[in-house]
Amino acid sequence: MATKAEKIVAGLGGLDNIVEVEGCVTRVRAEVEHRENVDDAALKAAGAHGVVVMGDAVQIVVGSDADRVAADIEDMM
Template sequence: MADAAKIVAALGGPDNIIEIEPCITRLRTEVRDASRIDQAALRAAGAHGVMAAGNIVQVVVGPEADTIASDIDDLLDSA
């Protein structure tokens, strides 16, 4: 859950995340404001890579993408 919290913060916080879903080894994310994304913090949180195109961000986290996405959903639901 700690990695999930760090990823949420690096994506600009819960209010910046529109949608997040796992896709094999990635977290596919839509954010409101891409300028709030901290790619260095995403890497520090364990991301192997970050690809952004507009407000769509893919965070490569490896095979634990499903677990991290579930943890992030729990965090967003409680925010």
């Protein structure tokens, strides 16, 4: 079974689509190469409470484990 971080990576369009990622209190913030590869529904299915997109910046609201999830994604990169 895929981890929350792996599911979020998939929802962001894969590791090749992620330029940068960081945790911020309750959100995982990511900069992506191609916005059209981001699947909002997959991110919500991965456990996101919400998804906010501004250009190539994506904020995934995951709750208090955002820093851990972001660190797990960074480890995969």
